[in-house]
Amino acid sequence: MDVFNQIDGLLPLLLLGIFGLLLLIQLYFLLFVYRKLAAYKVPSETTNAAELPLSVVICARNEEENLRQNLPKVLSQDYPAFEVILVNDFSEDESKWLLKDLATQYPNLKVVEIAEHVRLKHGKKFAVTLGIKGARYEHIVFTDADCVPESDQWLRHMAQAFTGGEEIVLGYSPYAKGRGILNALIRFETFHTAMSYLAYALKGKAYMGVGRNMAYTKSLFFRGKGFAAHMHIPSGDDDLFVNQNATPHNTVICIHPEAHVWSAPKTTFAAYYRQKTRHAGASKAYKPAHRRMLATQLTSAFLFYVTAIALLIAFPQYWPVVLGGYLLRLLLQLLIYFPVMRKLQVKGLIWTLPLLDFCYYMYICINGFFALFRKEVRWK
Missing domain, CATH: 3.90.550.10 (Spore Coat Polysaccharide Biosynthesis Protein SpsA; Chain A)
Known part of the structure; x- marks a missing residue:
């Protein structure tokens, strides 16, 4: 009985220790990685x-409508010397004829046609x-x-x-x-x-x-x-x-x-x-160091939420610690994410950051787990 009591007494301390470690890992990524982009000054002028x-180079397969809408905006760039290589990859729609028409209007368009081979x-x-x-x-x-x-x-x-x-x-x-x-x-x-x-x-x-x-x-x-x-x-x-x-x-x-x-x-x-x-x-297929780096960031955030929820359910008396850790991470996210969001034209997402951050890590980590057992064999 004493052994079980000791285990029960150690369990919340163990969870709190894990929660603290995960928080530190998350703070590292915020302060020493993402802050690099927050502080980056975008060059204002071209020369x-x-x-x-x-x-x-653009590769397209059955993209007739997208090509009709978007390709002229690429071909009309304000730039003195450029060509557009459009690889029409075995399209079964009317892309071929659309590209022929565009080629007569834009001399900088070059079309490469690929025909599907029965055995290749x-x-x-x-x-x-x-x-x-x-x-x-x-x-x-x-x-x-x-x-x-x-x-x-x-x-x-x-x-x-x-x-x-x-x-x-x-x-x-x-x-x-x-x-x-x-x-x-x-x-x-x-x-x-x-x-x-x-x-x-x-x-x-x-x-x-x-x-x-x-x-x-x-x-x-x-x-x-x-x-x-x-x-x-x-x-x-x-x-x-x-x-x-x-x-x-x-x-x-x-x-x-x-x-x-x-x-x-x-x-x-x-x-x-x-x-x-x-x-x-x-x-x-990423380099091992990059896989470890990304896995550490994603899993530490995922487990941060899981551990926080576990503590609140099993040991609600520690809610001030959990809330304090969560708010510290959220505050740094707000300070670092917002200037990045402004640079990347998504600043409106800042108002739903707590919800989106939670959904993002849940979805990405769970989907990534199931992706290990699925084979993908086609581009389109």
Whole structure:
């Protein structure tokens, strides 16, 4: 009986100790990682010295309507020397004829057609590789068919980021604002993901990028043997390439508001689940140090909430300690997240931060667990 009494007495102390440790880990990420981006000063102007020629590569499969709406805004960038390589990857809609019409209007549009082979199935990495091989210029900017630049200065800002001799430029691609909790969750997840990879890039530890808005050099692609190391993984043409090739000295960020590239978010939880599962499949191939880094951040936040709830249910007398730890973390989040949210054009999410933060970690961690048991074999 005495043994059980001792265990009962030690259990709340053990939970409090775990709660305190998890809080310290979370404070570390806030103060020593994300604060880097909060303090970052976005360059306010572009210069003519940044006008090096660019190739823009876009891969599309059955994206006729998106191409009709968005491609002219890419082709009409206010930039002196650029081409757009549109890889039409076995589209079964009317994309081919639309692209023929656009090519007559825009001489800087080059279309690469891919026909599906009966015995040869390929993913997006094959299409991206053909686009890079077809590019005329050394510096290549990437986006998707369902994306639209914030302004006609997008390429000018991306080009300026290369002027220090860097080889990788990490841009930012937010999702459009809509109604409902799913839209808010998607936008918050996109913000949090961007805050993480941009802040780590500023620390010299870049680990991923997003293909809706990023750039790198053609020579880096071929020097690193393209996607050869992870061609067997359906996704990862963007984040795995950066994970494999980024160094502390060859990667910069470009987050000027005029350089953002917008996308339409998923509208159902099922579609969002499939998207996040595909992304989780690529993250399993990250370098071990990066996997540990991301796992520590995500699981410590998830367990922070779980431990707090367990303490409140099992030992409610310790509510002041739990509330104090929670409020300390929330206060630092508000102070650090808000300037980042302003830079990334999602400052309205600050009002629902407590709810979104909780939902985000619950969803991402639980979905990531189930993603371990699911195989994803197709790009589209």
